[in-house]
Amino acid sequence: xxxxxxxxxxxxxxxxxxxxxxxxxxxxxxxxxxxxxxxxxxxxxxxxxxxxxxxxxxxxxxxxxxxxxxxxxxxxxxxxxxxxxxxxxxxxxxxxxxxxxxxxxxxxxxxxxxxxxxxxxxxxxxxxxxxxxxxxxxxxxxxxxxxxxxxxxxxxxxxxxxxxxxxxxxxxxxxxxxxxxxxxxxxxxxxxxxxxxxxxxxxxxxxxxxxxxxxxxxxxxxxxxxxxxxxxxxxxxxxxxxxxxxxxxxxxxxxxxxxxxxxxxxxxxxxxxxxxxxxxxxxxxxxxxxxxxxxxxxxxxxxxxxxxxxxxxx
Amino acid sequence: xxxxxxxxxxxxxxxxxxxxxxxxxxxxxxxxxxxxxxxxxxxxxxxxxxxxxxxxxxxxxxxxxxxxxxxxxxxxxxxxxxxxxxxxxxxxxxxxxxxxxxxxxxxxxxxxxxxxxxxxxxxxxxxxxxxxxxxxxxxxxxxxxxxxxxxxxxxxxxxxxxxxxxxxxxxxxxxxxxxxxxxxxxxxxxxxxxxxxxxxxxxxxxxxxxxxxxxxxxxxxxxxxxxxxxxxxxxxxxxxxxxxxxxxxxxxxxxxxxxxxxxxxxxxxxxxxxxxxxxxxxxxxxxxxxxxxxxxxxxxxxxxxxxxxxxxxxxxxxxxxxxxxxxxxxxxxxxxxxxxxxxxxxxxxxx
Numbered sequence: 001x002x003x004x005x006x007x008x009x010x011x012x013x014x015x016x017x018x019x020x021x022x023x024x025x026x027x028x029x030x031x032x033x034x035x036x037x038x039x040x041x042x043x044x045x046x047x048x049x050x051x052x053x054x055x056x057x058x059x060x061x062x063x064x065x066x067x068x069x070x071x072x073x074x075x076x077x078x079x080x081x082x083x084x085x086x087x088x089x090x091x092x093x094x095x096x097x098x099x100x101x102x103x104x105x106x107x108x109x110x111x112x113x114x115x116x117x118x119x120x121x122x123x124x125x126x127x128x129x130x131x132x133x134x135x136x137x138x139x140x141x142x143x144x145x146x147x148x149x150x151x152x153x154x155x156x157x158x159x160x161x162x163x164x165x166x167x168x169x170x171x172x173x174x175x176x177x178x179x180x181x182x183x184x185x186x187x188x189x190x191x192x193x194x195x196x197x198x199x200x201x202x203x204x205x206x207x208x209x210x211x212x213x214x215x216x217x218x219x220x221x222x223x224x225x226x227x228x229x230x231x232x233x234x235x236x237x238x239x240x241x242x243x244x245x246x247x248x249x250x251x252x253x254x255x256x257x258x259x260x261x262x263x264x265x266x267x268x269x270x271x272x273x274x275x276x277x278x279x280x281x282x283x284x285x286x287x288x289x290x291x292x293x294x295x296x297x298x299x300x301x302x303x304x305x306x307x308x309x310x311x312x313x314x
Numbered sequence: 315x316x317x318x319x320x321x322x323x324x325x326x327x328x329x330x331x332x333x334x335x336x337x338x339x340x341x342x343x344x345x346x347x348x349x350x351x352x353x354x355x356x357x358x359x360x361x362x363x364x365x366x367x368x369x370x371x372x373x374x375x376x377x378x379x380x381x382x383x384x385x386x387x388x389x390x391x392x393x394x395x396x397x398x399x400x401x402x403x404x405x406x407x408x409x410x411x412x413x414x415x416x417x418x419x420x421x422x423x424x425x426x427x428x429x430x431x432x433x434x435x436x437x438x439x440x441x442x443x444x445x446x447x448x449x450x451x452x453x454x455x456x457x458x459x460x461x462x463x464x465x466x467x468x469x470x471x472x473x474x475x476x477x478x479x480x481x482x483x484x485x486x487x488x489x490x491x492x493x494x495x496x497x498x499x500x501x502x503x504x505x506x507x508x509x510x511x512x513x514x515x516x517x518x519x520x521x522x523x524x525x526x527x528x529x530x531x532x533x534x535x536x537x538x539x540x541x542x543x544x545x546x547x548x549x550x551x552x553x554x555x556x557x558x559x560x561x562x563x564x565x566x567x568x569x570x571x572x573x574x575x576x577x578x579x580x581x582x583x584x585x586x587x588x589x590x591x592x593x594x595x596x597x598x599x600x601x602x603x604x605x606x607x608x609x610x611x612x613x614x615x616x617x618x619x620x621x622x623x624x625x626x627x628x629x630x631x632x633x634x635x636x637x638x639x640x641x642x643x644x645x646x647x648x649x650x651x652x653x654x655x656x657x658x659x660x661x662x663x664x665x
């Protein structure tokens with residue numbers, strides 16, 4: 001046990017947690033915005049993969065990392081708009097559309113990647129984001145090098161959490177999002193454009209999913225592989241539920257999962273792997289399923305989740 | 315002016331016309347990608363067709379690939395009929411594969427082994443599907459998310475097994491030990507891979523159709539899905555119907571795994587299913603949740619998968635086109651389904 005504790009308080013370990021949490025935080029916040037507006041987006045897994053691919057490709061061709069990030073975000077927004085077109089404008093079933101979007105975008109990511117880069121024995125890589133130490137703050141012992149000597153995208157994720165909470169709880173638009181997710185009929189009567197607000201929320205969510213994908217292929221792995229996302233989108237779906245659709249709790253859930261994941265990696269590396277590492281990877285899913293059973297009594301999910309809104313149907 | 319208006323009922327030929335429309339739209343949309351890859355569209359689709367359905371050997375290969383998707387397609391169709399949103403066919407398939415492989419490794423007479431493999435696989439799939447159904451019935455937990463998340467749980471459990479205690483000590487790879495030779499499903503046509511499981515899949519579809527359309531359980535499943543209030547009013551125990559549906563759906567998805575173990579791989583590895591569980595959703599939607607439609611829909615997807623590999627070799631278009639086609643077909647079918655709810659009518663044309 002003392003070995004485990006020793007590991008935890010290492011700077012490298014803390015830094016690893018933050019890095020693992022970053023794409024999950026982006027993805028979780030993205031899914032949260034979408035679901036708060038009443039739209040479950042199961043397209044997240046595919047959207048992250050396609051964004052990771054397009055962002056990587058843009059950087060690889062142009063040499064500019066930020067152009068890649070922008071492309072990934074725009075790509076995420078486009079796929080979000082596609083999901084919204086099907087589920088919000090046309091009112092089609094959200095879960096089936098989401099699976100459709102995931103199948104479509106992952107297929108497209110594989111196809112375009114193979115078309116652009118061909119089949120290579122060593123996957124092409126880029127010079128990804130470098131750590132950007134923040135003056136003064138990075139000199140704080142332990143916390144400094146772990147939190148303030150990170151990639152720029154990590155800082156963006158850290159800032160995105162309070163910003164998401166502010167937008168959701170303190171702005172008129174955030175209120176609209178919560179209204180259309182809870183009671184679209186009432187929102188409509190109050191003059192809130194249900195369709196428009198849902199579109200905006202799903203597209204904003206897509207942008208965040210795009211950032212998550214960009215982080216994976218441009219900061220964490222510096223390459224695109226077919227397994228670059230490997231279920232992180234599904235993890236985000238779980239974390240949103242576990243975080244009770246709240247930005248702070250969702251981000252906290254992402255951090256908790258990142259801690260478990262980092263611990264698992266350390267235990268594997270240090271040969272302490274008596275417990276199979278997959279047991280740790282399963283935890284967020286099992287916890288979420290159990291948590292859902294306990295939460296169901298106080299109904300915290302947005303009431304209109306999965307329900308399309310059609311104005312003429314009264 | 316044109317206006318959308320609600321359609322009270324749909325003519326029967328829609329069942330055939332809509333999937334064909336969706337598939338046609340998909341092929342047109344995806345031809346853009348073929349052109350992007352610098353190959354001839356008709357030539358590429360032509361290669362795809364001949365390589366998957368052009369001769370008898372190709373047809374057997376396509377059928378072998380279709381078999382698991384017939385089962386997962388049936389699993390999803392049955393579940394969706396009752397509005398039990400089973401997105402977990404992938405995990406149920408894996409559970410079925412593990413259970414059947416476990417049984418198949420025990421030495422016993424071949425026919426008995428195959429029967430027990432099927433029973434074990436179906437039971438394992440059913441047990442997994444029962445979890446989201448029970449959570450929904452007991453705790454009102456959303457079945458979409460719980461069944462989806464279970465896929466990851468099962469997947470990691472399978473990985474832990476084949477990388478740990480169940481790892482094949484001979485090969486050294488993260489795969490399970492093989493099943494007994496006597497438990498390998500018999501090949502029906504020599505020189506092909508067409509195994510007994512394929513025939514079972516083809517027979518299962520009409521059986522499930524009969525069950526849904528002609529039996530009391532089927533009636534209950536349909537009423538529960540179409541109008542749970544009416545079902546309750548009519549004395550149907552909706553919760554029990556949901557649980558039965560989950561058992562049936564999970565068992566079918568489990569059988570998909572049994573076929574892959576007994577007829578194709580003879581052992582279990584973590585990538586035993588290239589997403590057949592998710593393809594089942596595509597198949598079921600293309601079939602309009604009709605068990606008889608599941609067979610041609612699964613054969614279509616299987617043909618695209620086998621054909622895409624040959625197309626890639628012949629024209630250089632990446633074989634991943636089949637993944638794009640699958641996703642596009644699902645989305646196109648969903649849009650096509652709008653025609654069942656609405657129709658376009660000209661209004662106020664004359665001034």
